Amino acid sequence: xxxxxxxxxxxxxxxxxxxxESESIHIIREGIAEFDRPGILFSGGKDSIVMLHLAxxxxxxxxxxxxxxxxxxxxxxxxxxxxxxxxxxELGIELVLGSVPDAxxxxxxxxxxxxxxxxxxxxxxxxxxxxxxxxxxAVYGGAxxxxxxxxxxxxxxxxxxxxxxxxxxxQRPELWNLFNxxxxxxxxxxxxxxxxxxxxxxxxxxxxxxxxxxxxYFAHEREVFERDGMLMxxxxxxxxxxxxxVSTQSVRFRTVGDMTIxxxxxxxxxxLDQVITEIAATRTSERGASRADDRTSEAAxxxxxxxxxF
Amino acid sequence: MExxxxxxxxxxxxxxxxLIGRLLYDSKAIYDDVLDAxxxxxxxxxxxxxxxxxxxxxLRAEREQGITIxxxxxxxxxxxxxxxxxxxxxxxxxxxxxxxGASTADMALIIIDARNGVVxxxxxxxxxxxxxxxxxxAVCVNKMDLVDYDYGRFAAIRDEFQKLLNGLNVxxxxxxxxxxxxxxxxxxxxxxxxxxxxxPLLSFLEDIDAxxxxxxxxxxxxxxYVVRPLRHEYHDYRSxxxxxxxxxVRVGQGVEIxxxxxxxxxxxxxxxxxxxxxxxSKTAVSVRLVDDFDVSRGDMIxxxxxxxxxxxxxxxxxxxxxxxxxxxxxxxxxxxxxxxxAKAMITGLxxxxxxxxxxxxxGCASLTLNDIGRVSIRTSTPLVCDDYxxxxxxxxxxxxxxxxxxxxxxxxxxxxxxxxxDSL
Numbered sequence: 001x002x003x004x005x006x007x008x009x010x011x012x013x014x015x016x017x018x019x020x021e022s023e024s025i026h027i028i029r030e031g032i033a034e035f036d037r038p039g040i041l042f043s044g045g046k047d048s049i050v051m052l053h054l055a056x057x058x059x060x061x062x063x064x065x066x067x068x069x070x071x072x073x074x075x076x077x078x079x080x081x082x083x084x085x086x087x088x089x090e091l092g093i094e095l096v097l098g099s100v101p102d103a104x105x106x107x108x109x110x111x112x113x114x115x116x117x118x119x120x121x122x123x124x125x126x127x128x129x130x131x132x133x134x135x136x137x138a139v140y141g142g143a144x145x146x147x148x149x150x151x152x153x154x155x156x157x158x159x160x161x162x163x164x165x166x167x168x169x170x171q172r173p174e175l176w177n178l179f180n181x182x183x184x185x186x187x188x189x190x191x192x193x194x195x196x197x198x199x200x201x202x203x204x205x206x207x208x209x210x211x212x213x214x215x216x217y218f219a220h221e222r223e224v225f226e227r228d229g230m231l232m233x234x235x236x237x238x239x240x241x242x243x244x245x246v247s248t249q250s251v252r253f254r255t256v257g258d259m260t261i262x263x264x265x266x267x268x269x270x271x272l273d274q275v276i277t278e279i280a281a282t283r284t285s286e287r288g289a290s291r292a293d294d295r296t297s298e299a300a301x302x303x304x305x306x307x308x309x310f
Numbered sequence: 311m312e313x314x315x316x317x318x319x320x321x322x323x324x325x326x327x328x329l330i331g332r333l334l335y336d337s338k339a340i341y342d343d344v345l346d347a348x349x350x351x352x353x354x355x356x357x358x359x360x361x362x363x364x365x366x367x368x369l370r371a372e373r374e375q376g377i378t379i380x381x382x383x384x385x386x387x388x389x390x391x392x393x394x395x396x397x398x399x400x401x402x403x404x405x406x407x408x409x410x411g412a413s414t415a416d417m418a419l420i421i422i423d424a425r426n427g428v429v430x431x432x433x434x435x436x437x438x439x440x441x442x443x444x445x446x447x448a449v450c451v452n453k454m455d456l457v458d459y460d461y462g463r464f465a466a467i468r469d470e471f472q473k474l475l476n477g478l479n480v481x482x483x484x485x486x487x488x489x490x491x492x493x494x495x496x497x498x499x500x501x502x503x504x505x506x507x508x509x510p511l512l513s514f515l516e517d518i519d520a521x522x523x524x525x526x527x528x529x530x531x532x533x534x535y536v537v538r539p540l541r542h543e544y545h546d547y548r549s550x551x552x553x554x555x556x557x558x559v560r561v562g563q564g565v566e567i568x569x570x571x572x573x574x575x576x577x578x579x580x581x582x583x584x585x586x587x588x589x590x591s592k593t594a595v596s597v598r599l600v601d602d603f604d605v606s607r608g609d610m611i612x613x614x615x616x617x618x619x620x621x622x623x624x625x626x627x628x629x630x631x632x633x634x635x636x637x638x639x640x641x642x643x644x645x646x647x648x649x650x651x652a653k654a655m656i657t658g659l660x661x662x663x664x665x666x667x668x669x670x671x672x673g674c675a676s677l678t679l680n681d682i683g684r685v686s687i688r689t690s691t692p693l694v695c696d697d698y699x700x701x702x703x704x705x706x707x708x709x710x711x712x713x714x715x716x717x718x719x720x721x722x723x724x725x726x727x728x729x730x731x732d733s734l
Contacts, residue, residue, distance in 0.1 A: 015312060016312065016313045016392040018582070018583075018593075019313045019592065020313075020552060021582045022582060022592055022593050022594040023580060023594075025535070025594035026553045026594050029534045029551055029594070030649075032535065033534055033535045033649070034605055044428070056390070057582050058551070058594070059537060060540075060580065060596075061537070061539045061541070061544055062537050062539035062540070062544075063537060063539065069701075089694045098441075133551070140731055145383045145385070147384045152383050152384065152465065153380050153382050153383075154472070163447075169380070170381065171380060171407075172716060172717045173407065173409065173410045173411060173631050173708075173717045173720065174410050174717070175404045175409065175413040175708055175717070175720045176413045176414060176702065176706045176708075177414075177553070177703070178646050178647075178706065178707065180646065180708065180715070180717045181716040182710055183715060184715065189669065195383070196383065196385070196394055198385045198387075200387075202484040239338065240635065272641075277547045289366065301633075
């Protein structure tokens with residue numbers, strides 16, 4: 001008589017999203033009201049998609065009066081570039097590009113000598129040049145504090161000096177929802193409106209708002225090989241080394257970045273609900289699963305942030 | 311799922327980071343790879359037991375020194391609730407970072423080392439929690455394993471701390487005898503202390519009611535931004551964007567625009583979910599008015615007949631946060647209050663508050679880092695404000711140094727919830 005009961009995995013409750021959404025919109029409005037010229041960083045990743053969506057809501061029904069800024073490593077997922085161009089056109093907003101390949105060609109920076117040719121660190125000088133050349137007093141970033149432990153320490157308004165540096169031991173006190181955006185010429189503020197969202201919040205919000213994502217976030221068949229315990233996608237920018245065996249697997253990406261450092265995770269989740277169920281059950285952090293750049297050392301992110309990284 | 315914002319506070323080595331590590335670890339909020347990395351570091355250092363604090367101390371300098379320098383924000387969820395936990399530094403030198411973490415908290419979690427009892431930093435944290443208007447306090451008497459789980463020790467600390475809270479007019483604090491290291495009474499109960507039957511800390515955190523009763527609270531809506539879409543389909547459209555700071559905004563409601571004092575009615579409300587008939591406190595809205603007035607950033611839309619104060623002079627309590635300058639009478643700053651920025655002059659430094667006696671220190675000429683004092687302020691333009699004890703958003707401000715742009719003080723308008731400073 002014990003018939004098997006099909007158990008539908010229950011999705012977590014989403015009541016916290018309203019509070020997070022209002023908090024983020026408040027932060028975005030503060031920045032737009034107070035800075036002469038802010039820019040909004042956009043990578044085509046899920047976090048920047050949510051941030052852009054919130055920024056559009058914050059100004060509705062007016063158009064977003066802020067350009068979208070993309071720091072292009074030249075090692076992009078084609079699906080992400082296509083998505084970026086389409087959304088910018090739909091919203092009718094300006095796109096500002098900072099190009100790592102252009103900076104290499106101009107001799108501004110040298111191509112990376114790291115294995116696999118990661119351009120992750122090269123983004124920092126290009127980002128800082130782009131901020132300087134466009135006179136951005138502030139740039140919005142889609143970083144979350146749950147991503148990594150030095151990010152867990154960063155203010156919503158993160159002050160950067162003339163060199164773009166973050167000084168973690170001397171951050172401005174940040175009280176209530178009163179943000180101090182005063183700067184001298186040459187300095188800028190990184191504004192992080194979705195600081196308090198977790199990876200799961202982001203996914204639940206994407207489902208709740210029915211936001212479109214680049215297709216690489218869902219399970220698909222792809223040629224991959226294993227490196228340092230991570231699944232790397234075979235591409236024009238990254239080829240398997242000796243002894244690294246290529247296989248075709250069903251994978252998806254948990255983060256979107258430079259193709260040479262962004263790893264895939266095995267997955268069969270083809271819908272948002274399936275992705276959320278996977279995320280709610282996972283035992284590996286987003287960065288641990290998919291970012292080769294953070295495995296370098298115990299303080300890899302802190303060191304890059306000090307230099308001006310996102 | 312409801313959100314609860316908690317700020318932790320404790321003195322150095324009270325085991326605060328360990329407690330948080332324990333909460334995250336036992337509620338399975340730590341991913342395996344993060345745990346593995348921390349465990350590897352702990353064993354490399356030949357620690358005798360796994361150092362849970364390594365899970366939270368995020369900066370290189372913090373790990374080197376084994377102390378928390380700045381606030382770290384942590385996130386965890388149980389099936390009942392989502393938590394945002396501001397892990398704040400215990401060291402007296404970093405008190406300003408504790409104030410940062412506490413300013414947005416619904417609840418303070420104060421940790422006391424059972425061996426040391428109530429120390430000056432515990433007192434300071436209790437005073438700051440009270441000053442900042444945190445309504446819920448949980449006190450963890452930690453390291454009970456090192457005092458043989460002794461009831462007498464726990465009771466003595468509880469009674470001493472409660473006496474302090476009584477003086478601060480803080481009600482309803484709860485006390486937990488715990489061992490963060492062993493996990494007693496944190497996420498699960500413990501059979502080491504049969505004399506305690508109050509349940510573990512996490513159950514309490516899951517169940518406390520942090521909601522506010524907004525029914526009788528008059529509307530406060532500071533205008534952040536004027537939305538004027540320059541698009542043909544929105545000809546003459548003008549809405550006022552802001553986050554509701556108190557009460558509920560309703561379509562048809564009569565409102566007063568301050569500081570001008572003009573009155574109008576709410577014509578329409580946009581929320582993040584679209585058009586709505588009403589929206590409660592903390593919602594980011596944009597509203598349209600029936601009348602076409604000149605309303606700008608820094609103005610306040612409030613319920614008629616319940617006006618906040620519109621003033622250029624007021625008394626306040628300030629926490630001084632600069633380690634390079636002092637606060638003195640006559641000093642000038644930028645002041646940021648709700649969505650308005652103005653200039654402010656310190657017209658009087660009335661006293662410093664002694665956190666041990668909660669009474670004024672006579673004859674003080676300046677406030678230095680981490681001092682708390684009572685000041686009189688005059689501003690260059692009127693502020694539309696309430697007392698901080700009435701509303702944390704419309705009653706709070708920061709002072710900014712005009713030459714360095716540093717945030718130098720956290721301010722709370724009116725008198726604190728304790729002591730008698732009105733007669734000064």
